[in-house]
Amino acid sequence: MKRNTWQREAVREALGSNEGFVSAQSLHSTLRDTGSPIGLATVYRALADLAVEGEADSLQSLEGESLYRACTQGQHHHHLICRNCGLTVEIEADAVELWAQSVASEHGFTQANHVVDVFGLCAECTVQTRLAR
Amino acid sequence: MKRNTWQREAVREALGSNEGFVSAQSLHSTLRDTGSPIGLATVYRALADLAVEGEADSLQSLEGESLYRACTQGQHHHHLICRNCGLTVEIEADAVELWAQSVASEHGFTQANHVVDVFGLCAECTVQTRLAR
DNA sequence: TGTATTATTGATAACGAATCTCATTACTGT
């Protein structure tokens, strides 16, 4: 049976107190910095579990790293992510869902799923970038 | 200046004679199997170059591995990919392009780009899977 | 409450994709 440990709870909370997507490594650093002696492997395991259970969203960064975020919405949705600061907006788009489904079936594909992420610079980071040069 | 080598040409050709997306490692294996003594690092470099020059499409597999494919279309497009055999269909969808752009700007995001891939089982692999069980 | 069971943990090793190093090779323009 599944057991409750302070480690899983610590990961859940650290994830929840974070605005955007974070990597397992960075979350582990954060936890360590706050005095938690949690192990890296445990963070990886907890995040994978949370993702399976639907308590966390996960995606691959453009560089191929796995990133996680506390999932607030229960239903299927996508994300608009700031490349600079990680700020994330959850977005729903039935039109895109229908499109993906029909594109697949039109070509005889079954068991279709899709990856839809929008990346950009959030308003704040856009200003900062302009000032920097 | 850029130089022409048989290695780059070999990668271009191997990529072109392949139906779907392939990893650098698998393309390197293929080349080696046909007797080519090309180095792995060279395959990685050639694929990266082809992608920059628009001669190859690239995407991250669901597991985070970089995959490449000879690019036939010049314009921006997306892909419908078979999870089992890699068979790929190029798809255009202006509606999705506009949607991504507007979602970003509605939330004050700039310099938006997007990742849109549809994965599934192609017709042939669907049949094989059904027979297997 | 004590105890047996066993899921979980975590330090470490191992793995795999991708990149870097750098001596050697071989395009290219002259």
Added chain:
DNA sequence: ACAGTAATGAGATTCGTTATCAATAATACA
């Protein structure tokens, strides 16, 4: 032909992630 230098490739290295496995601790139950 030759000099200049971009490209190559074997091997080392980096880095994210997973596997190992002995130690730990959560849970069920006597």
